[in-house]
């Protein structure tokens with residue numbers, strides 16, 4: 001059977017075809033397209049119609065390749081939502097989580113309901129753009145005409161099949177689900193004047209959504225397609241597609257964001273997890289994604305956007321390697337880096353404010369970004385070990401960021417963990433594996449991960465003792481504590 005993954009991240013989308021050949025899972029990227037939000041009148045929106053059109057173009061490519069029957073799964077970034085009226089039409093365009101409207105909303109909401117209560121209820125990290133805060137800022141007129149609130153991947157599935165569901169992994173990123181009752185939390189819904197009836201019924205990865213309604217898209221020559229519900233939050237699919245085994249592994253889903261965490265069979269909701277802002281997003285097959293958002297490759301993507309010359313990501317790594325000493329220590333998780341006007345200037349201003357040498361060249365900027373990302377990774381792994389009492393022995397870096405040899409090696413050196421880099425298309429692979437489990441082609445998650453190891457190149461990075469790297473974490477801590485004192 002042919003399986004197609006639609007994986008749409010914040011910076012790019014792709015349709016990846018998967019099939020078994022000689023006992024291995026073989027994938028083929030059949031369509032790739034740019035994604036990214038646009039800013040109109042200082043408001044950030046996604047172009048959802050563009051995404052739907054690209055999915056249809058990708059499916060047409062599959063048909064042209066001779067595939068007339070396939071299954072399809074859709075995963076995208078989390079937290080953002082679509083409001084539908086009684087006729088199933090969008091009430092408004094879809095906000096991007098990088099919009100500034102929620103930058104102070106957590107403070108507003110927690111005046112009514114303290115953080116500790118919200119965390120006890122949801123186990124979800126406090127990110128300014130969680131759906132809870134976006135809906136809190138929503139125009140009440142829009143909510144009054146809203147029949148359904150859907151996540152982006154569920155909405156795209158609805159466009160293709162006419163079927164409405166609320167897939168649980170994406171839903172959990174809303175910070176509206178009660179991790180104890182496994183239902184929408186009524187007290188939180190009351191804060192945003194919504195009722196649980198405005199959300200379609202829950203669905204789990206592996207369930208069947210329905211047939212692609214080809215008649216709706218008659219200008220496209222499409223294959224006969226069965227849409228399967230997968231782990232529709234892309235990070236959840238990435239974790240399915242991470243080849244960890246046993247109890248002592250952690251992952252970094254490294255793309256526009258870096259999601260660093262472990263897979264747990266139960267939520268971990270305690271004071272230390274709250275203090276360090278770890279989340280318990282729901283995973284596939286009843287697991288929990290105990291992780292935290294780290295700003296990720298967004299920073300280098302934005303630097304690239306502001307450079308006069310066009311650099312590819314290999315060149316950034318090459319230039320970064322040439323810089324032998326990192327002279328800037330920056331907490332890139334500071335909200336000032338969420339969506340600054342100009343990332344290069346923001347980095348330089350941060351260094352001015354903290355009396356650090358200002359990075360100017362591409363190599364200095366890339367080295368600064370990659371070095372501080374690796375430091376944050378290493379510190380976060382230590383935090384997870386402290387919070388869970390578990391020791392981590394292997395760290396799997398998956399996603400496009402797994403190609404960054406500079407970060408892979410420095411993270412191994414700083415954390416002392418063996419790094420396993422790849423697969424770079426872990427999200428699409430995880431999407432396809434859920435489709436295969438759903439069709440009983442493979443039995444379960446463990447078998448799926450063994451198949452990944454057997455099918456894809458995973459590159460290993462052992463920790464190397466480097467004098468200059470050993471002091472980096474201490475210098476980072478000093479710089480950050482000085483910055484905090486200056487606040």
Ligand SMILES: Nc1ncnc2c1ncn2[C@@H]1O[C@H](COP(=O)(O)OP(=O)(O)O)[C@@H](O)[C@H]1O
Nearest residue numbers: 009010011012255256297313399400401403404
């Ligand atoms: N050849 C490469 N070398 C180093 N980094 C790379 C390379 N290719 C991609 N990347 C990194 O991967 C990131 C994109 O990862 P991806 O998983 O596709 O993101 P998303 O799913 O968020 O769109 C880029 O921003 C870049 O930092």
Ligand SMILES: C[C@H](O)[C@H](O)[C@@H](O)C(=O)COP(=O)(O)O
Nearest residue numbers: 009010077078079235255256257
């Ligand atoms: C806003 C969310 O934290 C974000 O969507 C993250 O969970 C995610 O899905 C990142 O995926 P990318 O592929 O865009 O890095």
Ligand SMILES: [Mg+2]
Nearest residue numbers: 009234255427
């Ligand atoms: Mg991605």
